[in-house]
Amino acid sequence: MEDTTKLNTSKLGTKEYWDDFYSLEKRNFEENPEDLGECWFADNDAEEKMVEFLLDNLGEYEIKQDSTMIDLGTGNGHLLFSLLEEGFNGKMVGVDYSEKSVEFANEILETKYSDKENVKFEAADIFSDEWAPGTFDIVLDKGTLDAIALSGIKFSHGKTVVDLYPKVIEKLLSKNSVFLITSCNFTEDELIKIIETDSLKKWKSIPYPVFEFGGVKGTPICSVAFVKL
DSSP states (O other): OOOTTOOOOOGGGOHHHHHHHHHHHHHHHHHOTTOOOOOTTGGGTHHHHHHHHHHHTTTSTTOOTTOOEEEETOTTOHHHHHHHHTTOOSOEEEEESOHHHHHHHHHHHHHHOSOOTTEEEEEOOTTOTTOOOOOEEEEEEESHHHHHTTSOOBOGGGOBHHHHHHHHHHHHEEEEEEEEEEESSSOHHHHHHHHOOSSEEEEEEEOOOOEEETTEEEOSOEEEEEEEO
8 A cells, every 4th residue: 555644855845945935035024024924824724723722722731821832844933923922921942944944033033022032943953863952841843744754855774754753753742742733745644644653642633624526525734733641
């Protein structure tokens, strides 16, 4: 049976593409401070639904107003800024392998937000053994696995970024911490197959409108929350 979690490579999986992309977004912001860049999955209200999910589940597991959070592949930092605006006030870290995205997110932070002491953005290779940011109450991914899965990067023993991703998530979580991921390239069943381990299990998913085509029902996007047991 074909492994549907394996994707073809694309320029969307390259650091060069995102460096160029965020260099342009940064220039646009400097010319027009109201232009905060693209919000991924805006057509599906995914970011709003992720924020809503955390608000609706306050008090569950380690989801609290002062939860510590890390956003993997933070891009322009839009998701963390939305959480900050909704009153989340714990330590927030946004990481990205594109230095240009980190520069852009930091520029938005410095320009637009006075309450920023608990927020920081940094460039990082999340697959490096030397990367050790500690553990967090909440780990976030909005389209990052989608992008890096297109990189075609192979590690030792032929392992791909998709193969190693669960280990990255596990090391960022302590007991009862939550991982919330949104994807347009993987179905919910595929995300469960990729992410679940002995200690990392699906908790809840976020509902999206369902379409039907050719007798097959589905959604163009999915968001799934996992918990570290």
